[in-house]
Amino acid sequence: MLSALITIIRRDLLVAFRRRSELVNPILFYVIVITLFPLGVSPDHEFLSKLAPGVVWVAALLAALISMESIFRQDFDDGSVEQLFLSQHPPTLLILGKVIAHWLITGLPMLVIVPLMALLLYIPEQAIPTLFLTVLIGTPILSLIGAIGVALTAGLRGGGVLLGLLVLPLYIPVLIFASAAVSTAIEGLPSSGHLAMLGSGLILALILAPLAISASLKISMN
Amino acid sequence: MWAWFHKLSSPKYYYEWAGKWLPWLAGITVILMVVGLYWGLVVAPTDYQQGESYRIIYIHVPSAWMSMFVYVVMAVAGFVALVWKTKISEIVVSECAVIGAMFTALALITGMLWGKPTWGTYWTWDARLTSELILLFLYFGVIALYSSIEDKRVAAKAASMLAVVGVVNIPIIHFSVTWWNSLHQPNMDIISENPSMDPSMLWPLLVMATAFKIYFVWLLFIRIRNEIISRERTTNWVRKLIAES
Amino acid sequence: MDGKWMFVWGSYGVAFVAMVFSVVFASRRKKKLAREIEESLEE
Numbered sequence: 001m002l003s004a005l006i007t008i009i010r011r012d013l014l015v016a017f018r019r020r021s022e023l024v025n026p027i028l029f030y031v032i033v034i035t036l037f038p039l040g041v042s043p044d045h046e047f048l049s050k051l052a053p054g055v056v057w058v059a060a061l062l063a064a065l066i067s068m069e070s071i072f073r074q075d076f077d078d079g080s081v082e083q084l085f086l087s088q089h090p091p092t093l094l095i096l097g098k099v100i101a102h103w104l105i106t107g108l109p110m111l112v113i114v115p116l117m118a119l120l121l122y123i124p125e126q127a128i129p130t131l132f133l134t135v136l137i138g139t140p141i142l143s144l145i146g147a148i149g150v151a152l153t154a155g156l157r158g159g160g161v162l163l164g165l166l167v168l169p170l171y172i173p174v175l176i177f178a179s180a181a182v183s184t185a186i187e188g189l190p191s192s193g194h195l196a197m198l199g200s201g202l203i204l205a206l207i208l209a210p211l212a213i214s215a216s217l218k219i220s221m222n
Numbered sequence: 223m224w225a226w227f228h229k230l231s232s233p234k235y236y237y238e239w240a241g242k243w244l245p246w247l248a249g250i251t252v253i254l255m256v257v258g259l260y261w262g263l264v265v266a267p268t269d270y271q272q273g274e275s276y277r278i279i280y281i282h283v284p285s286a287w288m289s290m291f292v293y294v295v296m297a298v299a300g301f302v303a304l305v306w307k308t309k310i311s312e313i314v315v316s317e318c319a320v321i322g323a324m325f326t327a328l329a330l331i332t333g334m335l336w337g338k339p340t341w342g343t344y345w346t347w348d349a350r351l352t353s354e355l356i357l358l359f360l361y362f363g364v365i366a367l368y369s370s371i372e373d374k375r376v377a378a379k380a381a382s383m384l385a386v387v388g389v390v391n392i393p394i395i396h397f398s399v400t401w402w403n404s405l406h407q408p409n410m411d412i413i414s415e416n417p418s419m420d421p422s423m424l425w426p427l428l429v430m431a432t433a434f435k436i437y438f439v440w441l442l443f444i445r446i447r448n449e450i451i452s453r454e455r456t457t458n459w460v461r462k463l464i465a466e467s
Numbered sequence: 468m469d470g471k472w473m474f475v476w477g478s479y480g481v482a483f484v485a486m487v488f489s490v491v492f493a494s495r496r497k498k499k500l501a502r503e504i505e506e507s508l509e510e
Contacts, residue, residue, distance in 0.1 A: 148387055152380045156370055165366050166384060169359040170391050173398035180405060201394070212387050215304065219379040263475075275471035281482045321489070328485055332478040339471045437486060444493040451500050455507075464504045 004089040005097045012101035015074070026067035027109045033059040034117050045122050052121035053182035054175075056131065057138075059117075060110060061171050064139060065164055067106040068146035071098060072217070076154045081217055092210035095217075099140075099147050099210070107139035123186060130185035130195070134178040137198045144209035145170050151216035173201060231308040233450045234459050240443040247440035254433035262426035269423070275339040278332055280426055284434040285329035286350075289357055292322035292438065296364070297389035300382030310446070312378035313453075315385055316368045317445040321438060323361035329354055349403035353396050360388045374453065 016023055037055045038048060075081045075098075084094045114135050118128050149167035153159030181194035229235050262280035269276035296318035303311040333351055334344040345351065364381050371377035454460045 148383075152367060152384060153370075155376070159370070162366055162370055165359075166363040169356050169363065169395070170387070172356060173391075173394050176398045176402045180402065204394075208390065212383065216380070216383050219376060219383060222373070222376045222379075259479075263479075273471050275474050277475050278478045281479060285482070324485055324489060328482050331481050335474045335478040335481075339474050441486075441489055441493060444490065444497070448493060448497050448500060451497070451504070455500075455504050460504065461508060464501050465508065467501065 001089060001093065004087070005093055005100075008094050008097035009101045009104070012098055013104060016101070016105045022070060023105060023109075026063050026106050027113055029066055030059055030063035030110060031113065031117070033062055034120065038121070049122040049124065049186065052118070052123045053131075053179040053186065055121060056114065056117055056123075056182070057134075057175050057179045060135065060139065061142065061168065061175060063110065064106065064142040064146055064171075065167060067102075068143070068150050068163065068167070069160060071102045071143075071147055072150050072154050076220070081154075082221060085214075085218070091214045091217075095147075095213050096206075096210045099143050099213070102147070103140050103143040107135075107143060110139060111135050123182070126188065127182055127185035130191050131182050133195055134181050134198060137195065137202050138174050138178045141174050141198070141202050141205045142171060144205040144213075148209060148212045148216055151213045151220060154217065154220040155222075174198070177201070231306075231310050233309055233454055234457075236310050237447055237450050240447055244440070244443060247436055247443065251433060251437045251440050254429055254436065258426055258429035258433050261429060266423050266426050267420075272340055275336060276423075278336040280430045282329060282332040282336055283427060284431040285325050285332060286354065287431060288434050288438055289322060289326040289329050289354065291435070292318050292325060293357065293360070293385075293389065293392065296322060297385045300385035303378060303382040304386065309453075310450075312375065312382065313446050313449045314442070315364075315382045316378055317442055317449060319361055319364040319368065319381065319385070321441055321445070323358060323365060325434075325438075326354060326358040326361055330358065347403065349400040352403065353399050356395055356399065357392070360392070364388070 034055060037051065041051065042048070072081060084091050087094060111132065114131060115128050118131055123131060146163075146167050149163050149170075150159075152166065153163050156162065177194045177197045181191040181198065184191040184194065230239065258280065263277055266277070268274055296315055299311040299314035299318065302308060303315055330351070333354065337346065337351075338344050364384050367384055368377045368381040371380055451460055451463075
């Protein structure tokens, strides 16, 4: 079981590393979106640090959305999604493996870059560990929920905008709790409550999302 | 009982069965609406705090209730469609999405029109208004997904799936929004929408709520019948039906 | 009359238009569908 999970993760990572540009693009997108805010709103120190938790997370939502498409697109077109369901292992497990791989490709780089973004937006140093934790817990939820949307639109050409319409409303709780955690940390208050909320969201998503993704893929394969 | 449900899942039987109900539903809706409107707009006393504008709640509150009720109906139908793959429940999902979006939009618009004279502003990021707005987005998602997939049976299944995912998320969204609101809401002089209401004000509300519910069933039946005809247009029974009329 | 009545009539008006037209459009769609099928039958 576990070996199947590891095999599929390794396979997806290998495929991703063959097309490096797709690896870098979402993170570049993330950095650019964040840069737009000081330019569009105000570079004022105090103002920006107040806005920062929301900016970091709205950008994360958009970047997650943009990168989401690639999770099943290729596999859907070349038929390897069907192989997931023919395998002797439970499809939900293999799907979970694909989501984990996808998170390693898109979520992990964000984790690396986010402290740097915190500096750009004047988030005080004491809040950076919390910000880091919210990204660590929050982005896997985004990947899990986003994968449901991708699975539903997999059969469509150019489902990009539609995907946003389906998935962004479902991202709202993550946005609320994650940015609230960062805000409280900026104020110097304990943010463990919000992080616990995010954590339970992740557990719930880990249990339910693979089921929904597998059912959605079956519908799209029709 | 089960045999009856089984029969009801056949489009032809459902079409005839729903057709018999239509005049009754139309009649009851009109009567209840007229009674409720007269009661709410004329008979019910003026609110001493809010003045006349409180009368908006007689359409705002039923719309808001319906917006949530229809989503639940849609999700249940979606679940049935996914598990038992019955044609009628698939149709119910797509038709509920349109009707539910209408109720949600109505709840928002009437809520805004109520907010202006009461709060002095059309929009506040109040927990209930915000939840309602997100609910509208969820409905739009279902409608958009359904209409962008060509094959209507696949589209209905995908929409059903999204409705089920949405209904799991609604409590979480609602909870997070309420909680977010309690963090950010500046101290505003909010008059509660319905503090323990006087019976003379409550009764018209209940009449209107019932009227809305029956109106929903009525509109749903009309739309389902249309969709049945549209989908089954190549079958013999529809052709016979059209030829006879 | 209280100025607030304007908002009352506004919201009732919107609701009335939306709900009545939903039924009217649904009934018109049925007639259209029937005509379409009839035409295809004649062919």
